[in-house]
Amino acid sequence: MDAHLMLGNEAVARGAWEAGVRVAAAYPGTPSTEIVTSLARYDDVYAEWSTNEKVAYEVAFGAAMGGVRALTAMKSAGASVAADPLISSVYTGVNGGLVVCLAGDPGMSSGMTEQDDRYFGRISSMPMLEPADSQECYEYAKRAFAMSEEFDVPVMVRLSIQTAHQKSIVRFDGEVGAGGGDDPVALRRPVPERRPPDRKTEKYCLLPKFSRPLHRSLLERVERLRAYAEASAASGELARAEPGTGAFARIGIVSAGAAAISAKEALPEASHLKLGMIHPLPIEAIREFAATVDRLFVVEELEPYLEEQLLAAGIACEGKRWFPQWGELTPVRVGRGLVAAGLDLPRWAEEKAAEDASVIPRPPVLCTGCPHRGMATAMKKLDLDVHGDIGCYDLTTLPPVSHMHSAVEMGASIPMEQGFTRAGGSEKGSIAVIGDSTFLHSGLTGLLNAVHQRTNVTVLIQDNSITAMTGGQTNAGNVRTLAGAQTKPVDIAAICRALGVEHIESVDPYDYEACVAALKAGHAFDGPAVIITNRPCMLFPSKLPGDAHYVVDEDVCNACQQCMKLGCPSLHHVEATHKGRHKVAIDSETCTGCSLCAQLCKPGAIKKAGDA
Amino acid sequence: MNGKQSKSAAPNACAVHYADGVVDDIMVVGVGGQGVIVAAAVIADTALLHGDLEVKLSETRGMSQRGGSVSSHIRIGKTVVAPSISPGEVDYLLAFEQAEGLRLAPSVVPGGVAIVNLQQIVPPLASQGEFAYPFDAVERMDDGSRRLIALDGNAIALEVGDLKVAGIVLVGALSTHLPFDVATWREALARNVPPKWKDLNFAAFAAGREAGA
Numbered sequence: 001m002d003a004h005l006m007l008g009n010e011a012v013a014r015g016a017w018e019a020g021v022r023v024a025a026a027y028p029g030t031p032s033t034e035i036v037t038s039l040a041r042y043d044d045v046y047a048e049w050s051t052n053e054k055v056a057y058e059v060a061f062g063a064a065m066g067g068v069r070a071l072t073a074m075k076s077a078g079a080s081v082a083a084d085p086l087i088s089s090v091y092t093g094v095n096g097g098l099v100v101c102l103a104g105d106p107g108m109s110s111g112m113t114e115q116d117d118r119y120f121g122r123i124s125s126m127p128m129l130e131p132a133d134s135q136e137c138y139e140y141a142k143r144a145f146a147m148s149e150e151f152d153v154p155v156m157v158r159l160s161i162q163t164a165h166q167k168s169i170v171r172f173d174g175e176v177g178a179g180g181g182d183d184p185v186a187l188r189r190p191v192p193e194r195r196p197p198d199r200k201t202e203k204y205c206l207l208p209k210f211s212r213p214l215h216r217s218l219l220e221r222v223e224r225l226r227a228y229a230e231a232s233a234a235s236g237e238l239a240r241a242e243p244g245t246g247a248f249a250r251i252g253i254v255s256a257g258a259a260a261i262s263a264k265e266a267l268p269e270a271s272h273l274k275l276g277m278i279h280p281l282p283i284e285a286i287r288e289f290a291a292t293v294d295r296l297f298v299v300e301e302l303e304p305y306l307e308e309q310l311l312a313a314g315i316a317c318e319g320k321r322w323f324p325q326w327g328e329l330t331p332v333r334v335g336r337g338l339v340a341a342g343l344d345l346p347r348w349a350e351e352k353a354a355e356d357a358s359v360i361p362r363p364p365v366l367c368t369g370c371p372h373r374g375m376a377t378a379m380k381k382l383d384l385d386v387h388g389d390i391g392c393y394d395l396t397t398l399p400p401v402s403h404m405h406s407a408v409e410m411g412a413s414i415p416m417e418q419g420f421t422r423a424g425g426s427e428k429g430s431i432a433v434i435g436d437s438t439f440l441h442s443g444l445t446g447l448l449n450a451v452h453q454r455t456n457v458t459v460l461i462q463d464n465s466i467t468a469m470t471g472g473q474t475n476a477g478n479v480r481t482l483a484g485a486q487t488k489p490v491d492i493a494a495i496c497r498a499l500g501v502e503h504i505e506s507v508d509p510y511d512y513e514a515c516v517a518a519l520k521a522g523h524a525f526d527g528p529a530v531i532i533t534n535r536p537c538m539l540f541p542s543k544l545p546g547d548a549h550y551v552v553d554e555d556v557c558n559a560c561q562q563c564m565k566l567g568c569p570s571l572h573h574v575e576a577t578h579k580g581r582h583k584v585a586i587d588s589e590t591c592t593g594c595s596l597c598a599q600l601c602k603p604g605a606i607k608k609a610g611d612a
Numbered sequence: 613m614n615g616k617q618s619k620s621a622a623p624n625a626c627a628v629h630y631a632d633g634v635v636d637d638i639m640v641v642g643v644g645g646q647g648v649i650v651a652a653a654v655i656a657d658t659a660l661l662h663g664d665l666e667v668k669l670s671e672t673r674g675m676s677q678r679g680g681s682v683s684s685h686i687r688i689g690k691t692v693v694a695p696s697i698s699p700g701e702v703d704y705l706l707a708f709e710q711a712e713g714l715r716l717a718p719s720v721v722p723g724g725v726a727i728v729n730l731q732q733i734v735p736p737l738a739s740q741g742e743f744a745y746p747f748d749a750v751e752r753m754d755d756g757s758r759r760l761i762a763l764d765g766n767a768i769a770l771e772v773g774d775l776k777v778a779g780i781v782l783v784g785a786l787s788t789h790l791p792f793d794v795a796t797w798r799e800a801l802a803r804n805v806p807p808k809w810k811d812l813n814f815a816a817f818a819a820g821r822e823a824g825a
Contacts (some may be wrong), residue, residue: 005660005667133668133695166655166695167669265694332698352700353718359711360743362643362735364680395678399740537676564739568680572734582739 005169008163012101013038015141018176020192021071022062022485023044025056027441028470029075030110031164032103036073041184042484049473049482054077057085063202064098067195069145073101076115077409077498084491087124088206089154093212095198097148099141103159106301107328112409114326117158117303121279125218127225128156128279130257134168141275151221158278160258160301162328233282241289244271252293254286255300257331263299266334267345273580283313290315301329335425366395368570369546369592371464371509371535371542376401378515384431387420389413389438392469402565411442417457418450422585429523431458436492437475438468445493451500458522459530464537472540496530503529510535512599537590546592549609556605557583563597563606571597622670626662629791635689636669636790637697641716642708643681643733647779650804651706652684657800658792659688668695681712706786708779709733710749720758727785727824728753729765729778761785763823769816784820
């Protein structure tokens with residue numbers, strides 16, 4: 001059989017495609033994004049970037065009600081946004097299969113929190129599978145669709161960032177798309193069947209009259225799922241018990257997903273029970289395994305989700321006492337925990353450095369020519385209280401720009417600015433900063449509220465015409481959809497007008513003085529004010545070449561460092577100094593000619609190449 | 613495995629090299645935009661195309677496209693469990709940039725191999741005064757605790773025809789240490805670069821192979 005090296009997310013997409021998924025909807029969010037990006041490449045899947053995760057969930061839910069197999073995918077924070085339909089759809093159940101992929105981010109590589117998403121299974125009673133590598137991503141995605149239709153319930157495939165973003169070998173098991181290689185574009189499958197669409201008031205209208213009996217049938221369904229969990233664990237399909245060898249054979253480890261991989265790497269000789277279904281738990285299978293060992297460890301990332309359920313079932317085990325409740329549980333962290341628990345493991349006996357922490361850090365920065373830079377510098381100059389949102393502009397929270405004072409969750413900027421203003425605001429003024437995609441995701445309602453409550457908020461919409469931070473996905477402001485169809489881009493200024501904003505100013509973020517003037521005018525206006533920047537992202541959808549580059553006249557440069565405060569990666573210090581400070585040069589290869597540094601240069605040392 | 617050198621391209625070289633329990637831990641590091649991801653894909657695909665081996669790969673998470681540090685882990689063996697390399701267990705470090713090489717140097721196993729490109733990219737943070745860029749990174753890495761191969765991948769790439777293929781020059785240098793034959797490397801290269809740049813990449817790989825031997 002052909003071996004394919006696939007990302008976990010790509011393997012989920014492949015499994016879903018083979019299972020006959022027809023509709024996929026998501027809002028981009030690391031580490032879940034590639035699931036729908038991959039599905040969009042198959043000709044016969046309708047895939048969309050929805051305006052937010054709740055909308056995406058409801059689109060997929062509606063498609064399932066309409067009789068086809070559907071999928072939605074999200075990051076942890078996205079599940080919180082979609083929590084309402086996520087919980088309600090377990091009451092109603094589905095028609096065509098509905099699979100919910102939820103990719104968590106222990107370690108917070110890109111998330112704002114490291115919430116433990118496994119509790120969504122318990123809070124909603126949605127069954128939950130957790131794959132550990134790409135092969136399982138592929139297999140579990142297929143199984144999830146079958147389960148969803150068998151039990152008439154959405155099924156969650158829960159991934160950890162490691163599982164979603166590692167690449168490992170997948171061997172396809174069916175005839176669907178067999179021999180078609182890795183390129184989805186070339187693959188064909190039989191047209192998946194559509195079930196008759198549901199038209200069942202008592203199933204989908206959650207009025208108390210209907211939802212009370214639905215809750216009782218939901219609880220009955222949980223019991224049937226529990227039996228399924230036990231049966232599939234006993235058969236080895238969704239749980240794998242591997243007896244240990246040698247001195248560690250009587251040490252048992254229960255785990256699932258990425259943590260199971262780390263546990264196996266940390267102590268391969270132990271007896272391992274790797275769970276594939278994590279809600280409801282196959283507790284009797286775990287009890288049986290526990291009886292074969294002298295000491296049982298539970299290895300899991302973040303909260304003691306499994307550990308508490310084992311203890312509640314009367315299964316003695318050790319977990320969070322030895323393994324941290326924060327961050328990714330890498331093999332070394334599992335190994336160090338086992339050493340702390342008294343095991344003699346030479347490989348993990350001493351702490352080894354992963355890297356030399358004294359070497360200058362290299363965090364990501366705003367790209368050369370990024371349209372966010374001008375406004376960030378202008379806000380810093382005016383010393384505003386800045387309520388940010390979720391987007392690349394958060395990179396200016398750190399030095400050298402360091403102008404942002406909150407960046408919490410999608411859509412928070414405008415309501416937080418409103419509340420801050422209601423609290424009395426600040427002396428120099430405050431402002432909400434939000435990007436186009438986030439504004440369309442969940443900014444509108446906040447702005448509408450501020451207008452309705454007659455609060456004098458100032459809002460900066462950094463419109464770069466793309467969802468940049470997650471890698472350049474389309475949004476409602478674009479002329480094309482994910483599927484490539486031509487569409488009408490939304491007019492953000494017109495939305496603001498319709499919401500009742502009377503001061504709306506469009507500004508070129510490459511014009512520093514215009515940025516400062518627009519911020520001042522916005523604050524001076526008596527009423528809610530919106531400022532919209534009008535330059536596109538330099539990186540997405542394709543890298544822009546920019547304009548003629550700029551050069552520094554070293555004789556004129558007085559090393560005042562104004563330009564360096566922009567945090568532009570194309571500016572760097574040279575050997576030459578003035579009054580002990582290094583002078584500056586511009587990298588001609590990468591400079592895109594945005595000219596902000598020249599505008600800030602008081603002695604006039606920076607000129608367009610050729611003009612000098 | 614500890615930097616064992618195998619220049620042989622005999623058909624059974626891999627079977628000998630990857631005995632039970634032997635895993636090659638290869639880490640590729642650099643700066644976003646340098647081509648680390650493509651280089652890692654070429655290395656992983658070579659092992660995959662060879663067949664009979666397990667390959668796992670994991671990459672830096674986060675916003676690596678915006679000039680930040682990037683690293684890619686590739687693990688090759690008969691059986692591989694974790695997709696990422698544990699601290700101190702890197703057999704081969706392939707650094708596209710000096711400071712990134714120095715940063716990850718402690719993770720190389722004693723006696724392991726570090727191949728470092730002479731390129732230096734000073735991050736904007738250097739202008740803030742808190743941190744200094746280590747212009748002596750290669751000298752500091754050459755402290756006898758690992759086998760150091762420093763080469764000017766950018767100059768070699770320019771000689772071959774384009775700065776863009778510097779990463780593939782480095783992959784060529786690494787290839788002399790792994791037991792895969794040149795034909796398999798070329799097949800993996802062809803999979804990962806646009807067809808019109810295939811020959812240029814082949815030339816860069818060959819030049820790197822010579823420089824790294």
